[in-house]
Amino acid sequence: GNAYGYLGPGEGGGMAYIERRWGSDGTPSERLVPLPEPVERGGIPAPVAVGTGGVVVYVLLPAPDGGVLVRVPPVGPLELRAITGIGRARSMAWDGAEGVFVVGDGVVDASGVVRWRFHTGGNVPGTGAFGRDATGEIGVVPAGDVWFWLLPDGQVRETTLAPYVGADDAGSVRPGQALALADVDGDRHLEAVAVMGRQVLAFTRGGALAAGFPLELPAGVVAEPLVVAREEGLVLVAAATDGYLYALPPGGRGRPADGFPLAVGRSVAATPFWGDHIAVVTAEGTLSVWRVDPPGGGWHQAGADDRNGRFVALPQGPPDLAPEGLLVAAETYNWPNPIRDGQTFIRFLPTRPCRVRITIVDMAGRRIDEMEVEDVIGGVPSEVAWQTDRVPSGLYFARVT
Numbered sequence: 001g002n003a004y005g006y007l008g009p010g011e012g013g014g015m016a017y018i019e020r021r022w023g024s025d026g027t028p029s030e031r032l033v034p035l036p037e038p039v040e041r042g043g044i045p046a047p048v049a050v051g052t053g054g055v056v057v058y059v060l061l062p063a064p065d066g067g068v069l070v071r072v073p074p075v076g077p078l079e080l081r082a083i084t085g086i087g088r089a090r091s092m093a094w095d096g097a098e099g100v101f102v103v104g105d106g107v108v109d110a111s112g113v114v115r116w117r118f119h120t121g122g123n124v125p126g127t128g129a130f131g132r133d134a135t136g137e138i139g140v141v142p143a144g145d146v147w148f149w150l151l152p153d154g155q156v157r158e159t160t161l162a163p164y165v166g167a168d169d170a171g172s173v174r175p176g177q178a179l180a181l182a183d184v185d186g187d188r189h190l191e192a193v194a195v196m197g198r199q200v201l202a203f204t205r206g207g208a209l210a211a212g213f214p215l216e217l218p219a220g221v222v223a224e225p226l227v228v229a230r231e232e233g234l235v236l237v238a239a240a241t242d243g244y245l246y247a248l249p250p251g252g253r254g255r256p257a258d259g260f261p262l263a264v265g266r267s268v269a270a271t272p273f274w275g276d277h278i279a280v281v282t283a284e285g286t287l288s289v290w291r292v293d294p295p296g297g298g299w300h301q302a303g304a305d306d307r308n309g310r311f312v313a314l315p316q317g318p319p320d321l322a323p324e325g326l327l328v329a330a331e332t333y334n335w336p337n338p339i340r341d342g343q344t345f346i347r348f349l350p351t352r353p354c355r356v357r358i359t360i361v362d363m364a365g366r367r368i369d370e371m372e373v374e375d376v377i378g379g380v381p382s383e384v385a386w387q388t389d390r391v392p393s394g395l396y397f398a399r400v401t
Contacts, residue, residue, distance in 0.1 A: 050094040093130040093310035103128040180299040182227035195221035206382030223271040228296035239268040271302035342389040352378035
């Protein structure tokens with residue numbers, strides 16, 4: 001629009017929210033709003049800002065025992081709220097209205113109510129992503145090799161990455177790792193998308209890999225992934241260490257979209273931007289820009305959008321008719337098949353919340369193993385890993401009830 005804001009140095013050495021705007025005649029003006037000082041600086045995450053100039057801006061000032069949430073209205077004094085109950089606040093999301101989500105070892109909203117609690121086991125929580133789909137408001141927060149799914153009913157579910165990418169890769173997740181949210185499989189539920197090494201991963205809230213994933217790139221990814229909505233469908237966008245920008249359709253089995261990859265330089269310094277143009281900046285100071293027709297939307301830049309909101313909302317519509325029966329037959333299978341690397345994943349999609357029992361038998365009908373999965377989410381795929389390192393080679397059957 002006609003205004004933008006950012007965090008920068010204020011008068012007297014403190015920090016300020018600085019907003020620059022242009023009037024209808026093109027005359028520029030600047031607004032400088034001094035911010036309160038954090039309790040201390042050593043080891044404290046940097047302040048975070050979300051919002052839109054001229055509407056409302058929220059600034060999170062982290063502190064050792066929580067933080068301070070500052071609401072900067074278009075006019076008038078600042079509004080301050082202490083953040084407590086979730087340990088050190090680290091990141092924030094905003095739904096574009098008055099919905100604010102402050103992330104630490106839990107999530108607090110703008111009114112100070114703790115919406116979700118979780119325990120990271122000593123791992124530093126990464127940057128959360130939030131959204132709204134047919135089930136309500138949800139969020140995902142990474143911490144080490146675990147993703148915490150924050151569900152509309154206040155429940156918290158965990159997805160452990162190690163079985164999918166290997167313990168070494170999963171343990172190398174950076175504390176600041178960022179996720180994106182998108183409906184990558186068209187089921188009107190949001191999935192979480194992230195990159196790890198050369199792989200692009202997408203998981204359902206049930207802990208299952210989304211259909212068509214993982215996708216593998218020729219080189220490691222160096223910035224937050226983007227999920228861009230175009231007329232022909234979604235594309236996953238990632239800059240890699242080989243100096244190229246890749247755009248992959250979720251169902252394309254790793255084949256790039258038309259016109260990709262683009263040569264951008266080996267030292268990408270920030271997450272690319274995709275709107276009516278694609279823009280990429282390198283550490284050497286090179287800015288490369290390509291025109292895009294038609295433009296893309298969705299999670300199209302760092303922080304999801306130009307408000308840094310880290311929030312996406314799917315279009316709402318009438319609910320889909322649930323399939324008959326409790327289990328969807330087409331989503332009941334194991335992969336990989338044949339089994340590789342001593343494990344296989346048994347996948348199932350119940351039409352409503354339930355408890356699932358998986359019984360493994362051999363060709364003679366003898367029971368080899370049994371697993372029970374409590375509190376399975378309805379309406380989205382779930383899966384569990386079956387370890388086969390203690391089982392002789394052979395043919396086995398899994399009964400899912």
